[in-house]
Amino acid sequence: MRILDEATVTAALDYAGAITALRTALTSDFDPADDATRMSAPLTRGEFLFMPSEIGAYAAVKVLTVTPDNPAAGHPRIQGSCLLLDSQTHRTLAILDGPAITNLRTPAVSLAGVSDALTGRFPDGVRMTVFGAGVQGLLHVEAARAVVEVREVTVVVRRPGRGEEFLAGLSVLGIPGTEVLGGDGSGGDSPDLTRALEQSDLVIAATSAAEPLFDAAAIRDDAVVVAMGSHSPEARELPSALLGRATVIVESRHTALDECGDVVLAIADGALTIEDTVTFKEVVTSGGAVLADDRPIVFKTSGMSWEDLVVAKAVYEEVS
Template sequence: MRFISAAEIDDLLTFPALIDALADAFKGRIATPTRHHHAIEGHGATATLLLMPAWTEPSVEPAYVGTKVVTVYPDNAAASLPSVMGTYLLMDGRSGKPLAALDGTRLTLWRTAATSALASRMLERRDTERMLMVGAGALSPFLVKAHRSVRRFEDIAIWARRPDAAAEVVTALAADGIQARVAEDLEGEARQADLISCATLAREPLVQGRWLKRTAHLDLVGAFNLSMREADDEALQRGHVFIDTEAALHEGGDVAVAIAAGAYRPDLVAGTLGSLCQGEHDTAAERDDVTVFKSVGTALADLAAAMLVWKLAA
């Protein structure tokens, strides 16, 4: 069995290729049973253990089975460690033979950012110019790069509660030849942004619906449990809401929280990423209304990304 490191994943993957692979996977060729979600108490802030299995449908060749094991420890930032870490095990779908163990943390960063970019490729207007990245964690530069692969931005602003953290993201992006700047006024930046991408662990809404431009696209990636929010109820009520999978109706923050509170109804959700990829919705790039995409993560995307890495590594 081969181990594929984070550095190897970075060398092998590109966002255009991964986004295309995800577009194909979301058309329904991968089975994704319910993931296991466990709370771990007694280690400071409540931690989370996630087990995410998936396998290709019988008609797919070559066939694969995969499982991601993920831990989420919110206190890790104090120890300069990522909050989210994991390992991905890829197996042969016909024999069950282990093929590779991939750095699950890196794979998650790539597939999460690519999933958001896939949604924005179909929902976001083509004439977008300004991107606002809310959050300065490990995922932030990946989201910027992913969204840049499907849209051109004249201005990219990074906002975080700690300006020094935002400055670190700006520096990291500069090393890859991407110009960005630190944003200080969240409301002012949000009111001007064409795309707002959020990847935080916020407990209270950061983005207010009344701030959104009429043609804005809001990408909600963080807020992974029911005690978290990145956008308020009005942001959902104003927009055409799409979710990565039906799990977002009862898992994660934002959409599930608003539904549980009676501020939003499940039937108002316009569709899933799967239904978008299957052509069931108008994806006109010149739409004149707010669009919202909420992702809670899916094993489908993990397996699709792992399959692409394995193919490219061969």
């Protein structure tokens, strides 16, 4: 049995490799609609999250703890491990660092779902706008670079200076960056935000927001939008009007209805039906042919167990 820590996971697989592994899995007989259900259980000071899956020769379960008070005490909010098994004998093959798998998997999924659109629409590179100055925002920029050149990035924040660390990370990557405020003080988008969105080819929403982050009218018809921050049927980062005029990609339709407020609330508003959506698997197996050329593309993700298994398998095979 191998024990693969954060450094080993990070060194073994980059975003390009993770994107390829995810897309390859979707070209097999596996259908995410058949993936095992994610589960949770309460803890005194947080909760357990259980993410089981089985594909071919491998089975896996990622077990994480979410401890809201930890950051104030200097500890990670999310901790845990991913257990990789032989699916025939259930022999343990490896224990991998859970947050490292999550930080690799999450941006890789986002970009794997929209890579056909990005390379087809923007072969010369993209201008990005990222909502959220946390870890996932910058990781999504890194993952985007595995698909297409990133020419510049705007980070949207609620308070001046919140994007300082994000911008420092962009500088290390050699990418020009700008911070803008999301609101204008009266509940509307700031002029700087509207201008940034009108110029953006790729928009990433990586926040804990429960209400739409921007006005749908600012999104161009050729833009690509990924929303991965909210994981509740009652919360959304995107306005219904955007989903109503976009091609909407979901990881699976049942997951979208169970966990994705952007989709659930757009349906409730009458802007969308679940039958209007296309799945991650349909996008990959068609080479992007199911994506209309004259509409924005929205990929709403919440994460699924099979994605952790695929990334863990790729890491394990790389180091074995």
